[in-house]
Amino acid sequence: MKIYVLGSKLVSEYILETIVEGLRNVFPKANFRVEAKTLEIPSQAFNQDRQQFLSTTILAEAHRYAEKYGLTVALGVVDVDLYVPQLNFVFGEAECPGKAAVISTFRLRPEFYNRPPNETVLIERCIKEAVHEIGHALGLRHCDNPFCVMHFSNSIYDTDVKQKFFCTKCYLTIEKILKEKE
Numbered sequence: 748m749k750i751y752v753l754g755s756k757l758v759s760e761y762i763l764e765t766i767v768e769g770l771r772n773v774f775p776k777a778n779f780r781v782e783a784k785t786l787e788i789p790s791q792a793f794n795q796d797r798q799q800f801l802s803t804t805i806l807a808e809a810h811r812y813a814e815k816y817g818l819t820v821a822l823g824v825v826d827v828d829l830y831v832p833q834l835n836f837v838f839g840e841a842e843c844p845g846k847a848a849v850i851s852t853f854r855l856r857p858e859f860y861n862r863p864p865n866e867t868v869l870i871e872r873c874i875k876e877a878v879h880e881i882g883h884a885l886g887l888r889h890c891d892n893p894f895c896v897m898h899f900s901n902s903i904y905d906t907d908v909k910q911k912f913f914c915t916k917c918y919l920t921i922e923k924i925l926k927e928k929e
């Protein structure tokens with residue numbers, strides 16, 4: 748299972764590497780690779796009225812990359828505010844199932860909530876959202892368990908409550924999916 752983590756221009760290689768360290772704990776058998784400053788944010792993703800970026804357009808970029816390099820999943824990590832039409836914002840989006848996922852650091856930073864910057868908190872949140880979106884790409888749906896990583900985050904509080912790992916039910920589902928992909 749090949750998973751590439753693609754950063755957009757302003758996302759540091761350090762953040763990407765630290766996210767991958769967290770992902771390795773959840774997906775120990777996967778082959779990860781970090782590609783910093785690789786993911787283009789298409790200019791047409793920007794919505795002037797909302798001052799936000801349509802995540803689906805960025806997801807399509809990640810998908811093209813996954814196709815080109817024969818990846819199981821391409822996870823894009825961007826730093827801009829993402830939305831989909833039905834929601835005020837999203838922390839990330841993924842094809843479900845599919846090969847592409849994207850998350851943004853924008854609303855995961857404590858500064859966004861008028862708190863002092865804290866890289867440990869930021870990375871912890873990034874890992875949870877990264878596992879969540881990769882889980883979707885591998886075929887998992889949302890889970891009712893508020894501590895499960897597949898729980899839907901309506902707000903940053905949900906992200907902070909949930910853990911980096913799958914609950915037993917989701918774990919068994921993902922094990923089955925991963926066995927089929929081996």
Ligand SMILES: [Zn+2]
Pocket residue numbers: 879883889898899900
């Ligand atoms: Zn989700």
Ligand SMILES: [Zn+2]
Pocket residue numbers: 890891892895896897898913914915916917918
């Ligand atoms: Zn679950």
